[in-house]
Amino acid sequence: xxxxxxxxxxxxxxxxxxxxxxxxxxxxxxxxxxxxxxxxxxxxxxxxxxxxxxxxxxxxxxxxxxxxxxxxxxxxxxxxxxxxxxxxxxxxxxxxxxxxxxxxxxxxxxxxxxxxxxxxxxxxxxxxxxxxxxxxxxxxxxxxxxxxxxxxxxxxxxxxxxxxxxxxxxxxxxxxxxxxxxxxxxxxxxxxxxxxxxxxxxxxxxxxxxxxxxxxxxxxxxxxxxxxxxxxxxxxxxxxxxxxxxxxxxxxxxxxxxxxxxxxxxxxxxxxxxxxxxxxxxxxxxxxxxxxxxxxxxxxxxxxxxxxxxxxxxxxxxxxxxxxxxxxxxxxxxxxxxxxxxxxxxxxxxxxxxxxxxxxxxxxxxxxxxxxxxxxxxxxxxxxxxxxxxxxxxxxxxxxxxxxxxxxxxxxxxxxxxxxxxxxxxxxxxxxxxxxxxxxxxxxxxxxxxxxxxxxxxxxxxxxxxxxxxxxxxxxxxxxxxxxxxxx
Ligand code: NAD
Numbered sequence: 316x317x318x319x320x321x322x323x324x325x326x327x328x329x330x331x332x333x334x335x336x337x338x339x340x341x342x343x344x345x346x347x348x349x350x351x352x353x354x355x356x357x358x359x360x361x362x363x364x365x366x367x368x369x370x371x372x373x374x375x376x377x378x379x380x381x382x383x384x385x386x387x388x389x390x391x392x393x394x395x396x397x398x399x400x401x402x403x404x405x406x407x408x409x410x411x412x413x414x415x416x417x418x419x420x421x422x423x424x425x426x427x428x429x430x431x432x433x434x435x436x437x438x439x440x441x442x443x444x445x446x447x448x449x450x451x452x453x454x455x456x457x458x459x460x461x462x463x464x465x466x467x468x469x470x471x472x473x474x475x476x477x478x479x480x481x482x483x484x485x486x487x488x489x490x491x492x493x494x495x496x497x498x499x500x501x502x503x504x505x506x507x508x509x510x511x512x513x514x515x516x517x518x519x520x521x522x523x524x525x526x527x528x529x530x531x532x533x534x535x536x537x538x539x540x541x542x543x544x545x546x547x548x549x550x551x552x553x554x555x556x557x558x559x560x561x562x563x564x565x566x567x568x569x570x571x572x573x574x575x576x577x578x579x580x581x582x583x584x585x586x587x588x589x590x591x592x593x594x595x596x597x598x599x600x601x602x603x604x605x606x607x608x609x610x611x612x613x614x615x616x617x618x619x620x621x622x623x624x625x626x627x628x629x630x631x632x633x634x635x636x637x638x639x640x641x642x643x644x645x646x647x648x649x650x651x652x653x654x655x656x657x658x659x660x661x662x663x664x665x666x667x668x669x670x671x672x673x674x675x676x677x678x679x680x681x682x683x684x685x686x687x688x689x690x691x692x693x694x695x696x697x698x699x700x701x702x703x704x705x706x707x708x709x710x711x712x713x714x715x716x717x718x719x720x721x722x723x724x725x726x727x728x729x730x731x732x733x734x735x736x737x738x739x740x741x742x743x744x745x746x747x748x749x750x751x752x753x754x755x756x757x758x759x760x761x762x763x764x765x766x767x768x769x770x771x772x773x774x775x776x777x778x779x780x781x782x783x784x785x786x787x788x789x790x791x792x793x794x795x796x797x798x799x800x801x802x803x
């Protein structure tokens with residue numbers, strides 16, 4: 316059993332009352348690490364460290380270009396530590412080493428990108444109608460930002476918040492998931508090594524309803540950026556509302572992946588696999604509803620089941636493993652329960668649907684057919700390797716089914732017909748739409764949800780505004796103030 320610590324200021328700390336949360340490796344089902352179970356007092360200490368760092372000349376006195384240079388330096392350090400960081404994530408959440416390593420190798424690009432943006436946050440001189448006034452705007456940091464993240468891609472999803480928040484000059488307190496915090500405790504120390512002043516990046520570990528809620532409720536926190544489930548997202552939004560704090564919410568989805576009658580079935584099968592079996596379906600953008608034209612349904616399901624029958628299940632650390640366990644025992648039980656619910660509602664099992672008789676939280680990749688969009692399996696986020704296949708007869712019906720969901724995170728369309736692709740991209744209610752592709756994201760492209768999939772966007776240039784506030788300045792260049800009783 317290994318112990319890992321929080322980072323508050325420059326101090327590695329245990330919880331103030333000495334309690335711990337144990338992390339279980341989902342492949343071995345054995346406890347392997349402990350992280351501090353932070354209290355409200357620990358949350359307060361982290362916010363205080365971040366608040367002090369915010370105005371300390373070591374941080375507040377840096378030029379924007381110097382902030383950018385620090386971000387680029389930490390990007391280099393992440394690249395040097397990518398292998399070790401990815402292995403810690405695999406031990407915690409059971410996702411494939413191949414995927415986590417790729418994420419770690421990609422992570423530095425976010426810090427280079429936002430490092431480059433730091434000194435391009437420009438205000439404007441406004442040629443206003445107010446004669447005799449020199450009028451301009453400046454964009455200033457918000458203050459202390461709290462970043463709360465889930466267990467599926469801990470460092471990547473934190474980076475989507477951290478890199479722009481730091482580029483904008485804020486300080487940050489990170490609260491990673493209680494199920495996968497270890498990589499974050501190691502990662503945070505790279506910021507000190509890169510030369511960020513103590514207190515600019517802090518990490519508090521533990522439960523959402525304990526230290527997470529204390530952070531959101533803290534009066535000195537200016538903004539909360541949250542990625543996670545619907546329930547947690549609503550709780551955070553409600554608590555932030557009491558303080559009128561801005562929030563960014565990246566929540567779940569029930570994303571449609573649509574296979575048109577003219578689709579290249581071989582490619583669409585790969586798209587379905589990357590949509591819901593990659594990452595064992597534990598991805599917010601999972602293409603968990605597969606809408607297929609009725610004329611191609613049998614062919615598609617046969618090709619898909621043949622493809623996944625070849626997939627290698629096993630040790631997520633091995634380079635050739637394609638499907639690993641799900642992250643926790645609760646998640647494993649939840650996924651299996653959805654298969655029973657679907658069958659009781661009339662779905663058919665075309666493939667999988669059972670637990671594997673082996674150590675580890677392994678669920679067979681599962682394909683359900685005869686699903687209709689009103690079944691629970693088509694409406695609720697499962698967050699596991701379960702695909703619901705829904706047949707449609709024409710594009711209008713496909714679009715109607717696709718949009719008939721409270722969510723709107725992502726959607727995929729498979730077609731060789733460009734005008735048809737445009738009709739779909741404009742009609743689909745989703746924050747990201749892929750055509751002949753699935754599960755592609757970039758630090759340069761905004762990501763976020765329509766409808767109940769979230770509020771705000773992450774990634775891309777414009778979203779740095781989510782971490783800034785605009786100040787308008789009027790300077791009277793004249794010598795007299797006109798009638799003081801009238802708004803000018
Ligand atoms: P979760 O909501 O249970 O937890 C997410 C984080 O929020 C954790 O750190 C947790 O401790 C914290 N938290 C929970 N309740 C809180 C509260 N009341 N106050 C403060 N913090 C609180 O989610 P999870 O199970 O870890 O992750 C899975 C969910 O995340 C899925 O719904 C998935 O779709 C979503 N997700 C979304 C995206 C996206 O970008 N849209 C990406 C990945 C995951």
